[in-house]
Amino acid sequence: MAEKKLYGAVAEFSTPAALLEAARRMREHGYTRMDACTPFLVHGLDKALGIRQSPLGYIVFAGGLVGFVAGILLQWWTGAVDYPLIVGGKPLFAWEPSIPVIFELTVLLSAFAAVGGMLALNRLPRLHHPLFEMEAFRRASNDRFFLAVEATDPKFQPEQTKSLLESLGAESAALVEES
Amino acid sequence: MADVVMNRPLQLDPPLVEGNPTYAQVTDDVAGIVERKPPREWYAAIGITGLLTVVLGVSIAWLLYKGVGIWGNNQPVAWAWPITDFVFWIGIGHAGTLISAILYLFRQKWRTSINRAAEAMTIFAVMTAGLFPLFHTGRPWRAYWLFPIPNLDLSLWQNFRSPLMWDVFAVSTYATVSILFWYVGMIPDLGTLRDRATGLRQKIYGFFALGWRGSAWHWNHYEKAYLILAGLSTPLVLSVHSIVSFDFAVSIVPGWHTTIFPPYFVAGAIFSGFAMVITLMVLARKTYRLEHLITINHLENMNKILLATGSIVAYSYAVEFFTAAFSGNPYEQFVFMNRLVGPYAWAIWIMFFCNVFAPQLFWFRKVRRSIPAMFVIAIIVNVGMWFERFNIIVTSLHRDYLPSSWGMFTPTLFDFLTFFGSLGFFLTMFLLFLRYLPAIALSEVKAVMPAPQGGKGGE
Numbered sequence: 001m002a003e004k005k006l007y008g009a010v011a012e013f014s015t016p017a018a019l020l021e022a023a024r025r026m027r028e029h030g031y032t033r034m035d036a037c038t039p040f041l042v043h044g045l046d047k048a049l050g051i052r053q054s055p056l057g058y059i060v061f062a063g064g065l066v067g068f069v070a071g072i073l074l075q076w077w078t079g080a081v082d083y084p085l086i087v088g089g090k091p092l093f094a095w096e097p098s099i100p101v102i103f104e105l106t107v108l109l110s111a112f113a114a115v116g117g118m119l120a121l122n123r124l125p126r127l128h129h130p131l132f133e134m135e136a137f138r139r140a141s142n143d144r145f146f147l148a149v150e151a152t153d154p155k156f157q158p159e160q161t162k163s164l165l166e167s168l169g170a171e172s173a174a175l176v177e178e179s
Numbered sequence: 180m181a182d183v184v185m186n187r188p189l190q191l192d193p194p195l196v197e198g199n200p201t202y203a204q205v206t207d208d209v210a211g212i213v214e215r216k217p218p219r220e221w222y223a224a225i226g227i228t229g230l231l232t233v234v235l236g237v238s239i240a241w242l243l244y245k246g247v248g249i250w251g252n253n254q255p256v257a258w259a260w261p262i263t264d265f266v267f268w269i270g271i272g273h274a275g276t277l278i279s280a281i282l283y284l285f286r287q288k289w290r291t292s293i294n295r296a297a298e299a300m301t302i303f304a305v306m307t308a309g310l311f312p313l314f315h316t317g318r319p320w321r322a323y324w325l326f327p328i329p330n331l332d333l334s335l336w337q338n339f340r341s342p343l344m345w346d347v348f349a350v351s352t353y354a355t356v357s358i359l360f361w362y363v364g365m366i367p368d369l370g371t372l373r374d375r376a377t378g379l380r381q382k383i384y385g386f387f388a389l390g391w392r393g394s395a396w397h398w399n400h401y402e403k404a405y406l407i408l409a410g411l412s413t414p415l416v417l418s419v420h421s422i423v424s425f426d427f428a429v430s431i432v433p434g435w436h437t438t439i440f441p442p443y444f445v446a447g448a449i450f451s452g453f454a455m456v457i458t459l460m461v462l463a464r465k466t467y468r469l470e471h472l473i474t475i476n477h478l479e480n481m482n483k484i485l486l487a488t489g490s491i492v493a494y495s496y497a498v499e500f501f502t503a504a505f506s507g508n509p510y511e512q513f514v515f516m517n518r519l520v521g522p523y524a525w526a527i528w529i530m531f532f533c534n535v536f537a538p539q540l541f542w543f544r545k546v547r548r549s550i551p552a553m554f555v556i557a558i559i560v561n562v563g564m565w566f567e568r569f570n571i572i573v574t575s576l577h578r579d580y581l582p583s584s585w586g587m588f589t590p591t592l593f594d595f596l597t598f599f600g601s602l603g604f605f606l607t608m609f610l611l612f613l614r615y616l617p618a619i620a621l622s623e624v625k626a627v628m629p630a631p632q633g634g635k636g637g638e
Contacts, residue, residue, distance in 0.1 A: 040625040087340055
């Protein structure tokens, strides 16, 4: 059997502060391809890992715009073009009575864009990830904070990276294989 | 002076989580609910609510066989109980979205331990609400006619100038966005349940957790998505009951045709919703021993909201009467006099007692922090809000313009069975939620807990 490829070196921390500090120090050491897995959102971690602001807002704006235009076209086309029927002497299409449906469709498609966009940007759903091979990683959704340096990082040296992580206050550190 | 300052612990806000537990303890407390066998009270409760759900099913089956004539609906009171129940249930839902979206935008951190359950309540209340207009149409198998779907048996389009169509869009959007918001909020906690489970349970929770691993890159997009969904839900929740109120206000029926209806309905919806959240939370925290997560301070905050919205509702009642008196419109004046002294006067006096008087007791801190008192008042408010809708619908319709078209409405047995059955359905869904899903937002509660200090904390 051929030797398995490495995913990277993974260290386990017991507090968010220790993880943050370690992430900052690893950045100072020049590591760039890192990931951190935490049971809740740790503020400051995005900066420490060099994560840019999420572009989700633009996706949602596009979704909302589609809903807005669809709301106008739907009511105008069905009411004034395809089936013009005068009800109560009112105009076939007017802004005032069209606002509720336009608003609701704008919100609906924005929400779809927000959820769909978030999942797509995160490459979710996915069936598996090398980190799930680690038994200790089960606690990443409970009370442990993990920092991973991926093997694709230009500075990555398996044993050296692992011992550097250990020296930064990790409870433990391990090398994880690509599954 | 200095002594006083030194001896009192300097704490501006009461702690959100009591007893200083570790992260792992919080996980155990919350995940344990779905992992252990439920307490005996749970089985007793679902036995009763399940029976009521069967009652709902049977009365709907009979309704489908016989038609809406089994209800007390008549001319002139065609909306009668089903629409009363619809507005009642849809209003209940509003508290969940207020807690999850509006309080999130206002950075009210105390919302974290109650938002999940309140959102679940929203979804089940909207589902229950949806049953009523669906069956009130009389031909629920034609329900797709309400949506602009091209089809062969209906060669015309919906009338988008009708508030009833706005209502279809508002309620279905509200249901969809609430489910999305609830589900997105739950993904990290489903991951927690997955990581603690084995076998089939692991596969099921794993399926719904979508492979979530809590990566910082994921949290970055996730937080943005959550913020945007909260921002979208805030105007949405205000729009839903506004649009429900348009069903009334856009008509020319005296007592309905008023501009105060949208804000009045929204305040009433939040008022009734919080009453329901308090009713359910008081029972759930006791049964599952979650007093340290859903603390008395949480309940007191909700009671304050009940007091505030109850006062807005009382003010709205006063404005309605003033506007009617000031309008110089004899029909408008008659409807309001008829409400006070007419054949349905008992309904408005029950409403005044429940919605105007009862919540005012929350001015007293003792009452706000007493579990039995808040439980009783919350139930009284629930009853009162049902009577508010009954009052709006029945008293306006039964005597409007021409005395020759006046009439009386009497509910039938099936009106009662459908309503209490719907209550059973709602509670059954909530009990199933408590049994199988994380009832408290773990990842949010942990984020507002004091972090363990040093490198070896959190053991």
